[in-house]
Amino acid sequence: MISFDFEYFKPATVEEAVRAFWQAEARGKAPIYYGGGTEIITMARLDQLRPGAVIDIKGLPECNDMRFRGEQLAIGAARTLTDVEETPLFPLLADTVRDVADHTNRNKITVGGNLCGRFFYREVLLPFLLVDSLVVLAGPKGMRTVPVHQVLNGAPSLARGELLVQVLSDRRYFGLPYVTVKKTKMERIDYPLVRIAALRTEQGIRMAFSGVSDIPFRSLRIEAILNDATLSLAERIDRVIATWPVPILNDIIGSAAYRAFVLRNTLRDTMTALERRSL
Amino acid sequence: MNNTDRGIVKCELELLVNGKRQPVVIRSADTLLRVLREQLGLTGAKAGCENGDCGACTVIVSGTAVKSCLMLAIEARGSRITTIEGLEDAPIQQAFIDHFAFQCGFCTSGFIMNCQALIDRHPDANEAVITEWLRSNICRCTSYEEIRKAIHAVIDRE
Ligand SMILES: Cc1cc2nc3c(=O)[nH]c(=O)nc-3n(C[C@H](O)[C@H](O)[C@H](O)COP(=O)(O)OP(=O)(O)OC[C@H]3O[C@@H](n4cnc5c(N)ncnc54)[C@H](O)[C@@H]3O)c2cc1C
Ligand code: FES
Numbered sequence: 001m002i003s004f005d006f007e008y009f010k011p012a013t014v015e016e017a018v019r020a021f022w023q024a025e026a027r028g029k030a031p032i033y034y035g036g037g038t039e040i041i042t043m044a045r046l047d048q049l050r051p052g053a054v055i056d057i058k059g060l061p062e063c064n065d066m067r068f069r070g071e072q073l074a075i076g077a078a079r080t081l082t083d084v085e086e087t088p089l090f091p092l093l094a095d096t097v098r099d100v101a102d103h104t105n106r107n108k109i110t111v112g113g114n115l116c117g118r119f120f121y122r123e124v125l126l127p128f129l130l131v132d133s134l135v136v137l138a139g140p141k142g143m144r145t146v147p148v149h150q151v152l153n154g155a156p157s158l159a160r161g162e163l164l165v166q167v168l169s170d171r172r173y174f175g176l177p178y179v180t181v182k183k184t185k186m187e188r189i190d191y192p193l194v195r196i197a198a199l200r201t202e203q204g205i206r207m208a209f210s211g212v213s214d215i216p217f218r219s220l221r222i223e224a225i226l227n228d229a230t231l232s233l234a235e236r237i238d239r240v241i242a243t244w245p246v247p248i249l250n251d252i253i254g255s256a257a258y259r260a261f262v263l264r265n266t267l268r269d270t271m272t273a274l275e276r277r278s279l
Numbered sequence: 280m281n282n283t284d285r286g287i288v289k290c291e292l293e294l295l296v297n298g299k300r301q302p303v304v305i306r307s308a309d310t311l312l313r314v315l316r317e318q319l320g321l322t323g324a325k326a327g328c329e330n331g332d333c334g335a336c337t338v339i340v341s342g343t344a345v346k347s348c349l350m351l352a353i354e355a356r357g358s359r360i361t362t363i364e365g366l367e368d369a370p371i372q373q374a375f376i377d378h379f380a381f382q383c384g385f386c387t388s389g390f391i392m393n394c395q396a397l398i399d400r401h402p403d404a405n406e407a408v409i410t411e412w413l414r415s416n417i418c419r420c421t422s423y424e425e426i427r428k429a430i431h432a433v434i435d436r437e
């Protein structure tokens with residue numbers, strides 16, 4: 001049971017949603033946007049989050065988009081992971097989403113909630129990082145479109161009260177060879193010890209990670225090492241792990257040493273699989 | 280949206296549960312699970328973990344299986360809610376009996392609702408789809424094989 005009350009809004013337009021947010025903010029209600037609500041309800045029940053107002057975005061038409069506009073695929077923030085999986089317009093994304101949480105939870109978890117959430121795995125982010133997606137954000141001054149790298153690579157850095165409306169992805173990446181793999185300690189649907197999503201482009205291999213550290217990320221420096229043809233694969237992997245840019249998690253799911261071990265093997269398998277595939 | 284700039288904290292509304300309009304008085308912070316159990320007396324959906332992990336609270340909302348512990352009752356406004364009490368002699372219920380697909384029974388209504396949603400959605404589901412859907416629920420008594428046999432009994436017959 002959630003032990004405190006909050007106001008619930010269900011706006012019909014993005015403008016109304018943003019206005020409701022700022023009006024509630026002005027009244028000291030510490031509002032938050034509400035997508036699938038799975039994380040909000042979980043945290044509120046444990047008193048780890050106490051919003052005074054929630055703004056449900058599932059009625060906003062732009063947040064329910066899922067279609068191509070020219071060369072770009074627009075996916076609305078309120079689309080569920082099941083929607084993305086069952087309409088696999090972006091195959092790498094659909095395959096990544098397929099083992100995030102379990103099927104019934106995926107009926108409720110939204111793309112926007114996973115990208116902006118506080119649970120740090122945010123596995124849905126990785127495919128978007130690999131194809132240099134753009135995100136459409138709405139704030140009090142209107143809409144802005146920025147690279148996903150700018151606001152979501154690592155910890156989310158949306159401005160206070162900004163609403164993630166859509167993610168735009170260029171379809172020219174969709175036919176490229178990819179690997180997406182999740183290593184868990186026990187069940188396939190557990191949180192990842194290591195999740196790697198990787199894409200092979202003409203410029204080289206791109207890779208993004210979740211589960212290894214307490215942020216999901218893509219690093220150009222890691223990619224430069226992985227694509228360095230002067231080194232053997234084993235040397236490249238050693239160097240990546242030795243210079244890992246953030247601390248490797250050491251928690252109940254796995255020690256840092258075990259995670260590094262799983263990371264090493266998963267990197268080797270991913271690189272081998274991708275280097276074998278032709279463009 | 281409200282005419283005022285205040286959102287809803289508490290309200291009276293009708294939920295469409297098992298084909299009947301049911302008036303309820305809810306707080307916005309009430310989960311669907313709590314309202315079904317505590318206001319409507321529909322105790323088939325169980326509060327196992329209230330954390331999205333076990334699936335004992337699964338109900339069907341407008342055709343989709345949902346963990347009712349992770350849905351606010353107010354979100355279900357205008358939707359068709361089906362709980363285990365709304366299934367009457369569904370083939371999957373008999374199949375659970377025929378195949379001894381439960382022991383203590385705590386997880387059973389959640390599993391049956393998930394299976395029913397699966398049968399409605401994929402009447403010819405293959406093994407991979409069945410496995411994927413069944414991962415959403417936990418049975419502490421480990422009746423997994425029997426549950427799988429029960430769902431096969433229905434799908435293979437249809
Ligand atoms: C049982 C279970 C298992 C899970 N397993 C995994 C897993 O394996 N891998 C993984 O990555 N995740 C996993 N998760 C975490 C889950 O993916 C996130 O908590 C979830 O994605 C949140 O999505 P939501 O739509 O329910 O978000 P909500 O609960 O609605 O919101 C989460 C946060 O994001 C903000 N937010 C939501 N939408 C927007 C928006 N459009 N713009 C701005 N801010 C927004 C909210 O204000 C809130 O702070 C699991 C969750 C559960 C319950
Ligand atoms: S009570 Fe809802 S998933 Fe366990």
Ligand code: FES
Nearest residue numbers: 382384418419420
């Ligand atoms: S029958 Fe006891 S938990 Fe499943």
